[in-house]
Amino acid sequence: MLTTELYEQLDFVENPLYEKVITDLLNQQYSVVEDFFTPEEVVQLRASLQDKYEEDAFKKAAIGNRVNESIVKSVRGDFILWLNEAEANAAETTFFNRINDFISYMNRTCFMGILFKEFHYALYPEGTFYKRHLDTFQNDDRRKLSIVCYLNEEDWKPEYGGELVIYTNDNRVEEEKVFYPLPGRVVIFESQILEHEVKPVKQPRLSITGWLKTR
Secondary structure (H helix, E strand, O other), X not given: OOOHHHHOOOOOOOOHHHHHHHHHHHHHOEEEEOOOOOHXXXXXXXXXXXXXXXXXXXXXXXXXXXXXXXXXXXXXOOEEEEOOHHHOOHHHHHHHHHHHHXXXXXXXXXXXXXXXXXXXXXXXXXXXXXXXXXOOEOOEOOEEEEEEEEOOOOOOOHHHEOOEEEEEEEOOEEEXXXXXXXXXOEEEEEOOOOEEEEOOEOOOEEEEEEEEEOO
C-alpha cells in the first residue's frame, strides 16, 4: 500500500502520467487514465485480441488462482487468453514495454517491490458478468496492483453495460464508483483492498486485464 510519508521523501524526474496514477492511489486507492496508451495502440491491441479469439485460442475463465481454480458460470462469464511476453506480437510488445516502464517508475519512486506481472486478454460475450470479488487469494497475496485496459470499439455506449464498479469505504461508508469500459481507458487499483465487479454486458466487451505482483 502506498503511503504519503514515504513518497514525499523522494527526489526524481517526474512522469506526469505516472504521477497522476500515484497521486490517485495515495488519495483513493484507484486511478482512471484515458491516455495510458495512444488510440493507435488501442486499435492494434483490439485487432490482436480479435484475431486470437477468432482462432479459438481463448478459454473459459475460472475463479481462484492457477493452483486452485474452478469454472463457475454464475460468478464470471468471460473468456481469456494469457499473454506471454516472450512470444508477444508487435502490439503486445508495445503494451509490455509501457507496463515495464510503469513498473520501473513505481519501484524507483515508491519502493513497491514489483517483481512479476501477469496479463490476459478478456472477452465478455453478451449477457456475461463478473460478480463482486477481491483480486487476491487466501493462498497467494502477491498481487498488489490490478490493471484493466479497455479495447472496445470507438462507438461504445453506456447502454451496452459492462461497467466496472469499484467499492470504496470512506469513514465506514461504502460507495460505488462506476466506470464504463471506454476504449483506451485504463483503470488501476489496489488489488488487496478494493472489491469490484463487472456488470452484465449487452455487447461483447474487450480488455486486457492483469496484475503487478511482489515476491
